[in-house]
Amino acid sequence: MGYLYRGILCSIEIKDQYKNRYKNIKMIPLNNDLLTIPMSDELYDEINEFKGTSFDNYEYLTDKIGLLCEELSMICRTAFIEAEYFGGVGSQNSMVWDNQKVIFHETLTEHAINRALKLLGVNSDNNKDEFDTVGLGRHRFVEDWINDENHH
Template sequence: MYCLQAALVTESARGELLDSVDGARFVSLGHQLSLMPLSEALLEAGEFWTALAECSEHGAVAYVEAEYFGGAGTQSAQVWDGGERVLGPLHLAEGEAAPAGGSPISQALRRLGVVKGDHFDEFDAVGLGRHRDTRDWLLV
């Protein structure tokens, strides 16, 4: 099983989000990006979504989630920049083929400046497959 719920933050917005979210922890992904693993409690807090939009005044910020089991699953993503939502919400349902532009998370990463290079896609380029569960990112 693979499960990810995270905010992806450009380095220019990282400090703002760190100041806005109690207990925020970040993991560097390279590509001038950091990943902030999210808990259910944080996601249910209404101010979290406002914090993402406000922090995007300093650089692009994305919310991404994915859940897969045995190759089947779902993905969602949104991106804020300049205080406004600029992408999404995008959702790829179980059994649905990824659009020509890539999966929701790859589209969000591209919007944050990631270039896939020799990798399969942007998801692979930043190593989002390194851990199978959101909580495992906190152990890094």
């Protein structure tokens, strides 16, 4: 079975300030007072205005999305994550900002997302890793997150 996700992770405290910033933004609460903003194709196009430049090894992290993460990081640590797996084979990418500076960057590894979540203050519990502790396994595909009924 596959897993495909790309999006922003940050504190739920940004919700009210950013919920109307983009027409296509969806903010879904996670455990540990975090939320995720799934990067749909529509949100990607809206943020990039059809002219963003991608970071190496990332499919969806562009300079313009990086600027948004940098801005969010003035309020709270912010991560952009990508994961793609099929049949147990795949990789993860993550970048974390704090106070407008990149403090962590890891691509094409198996644990990049858990390391980013630790930097966001997540402590794993009950024999789960950080990924499962916050609930990122709740859906397996970006589209399912976008259609999550708990979005703001």
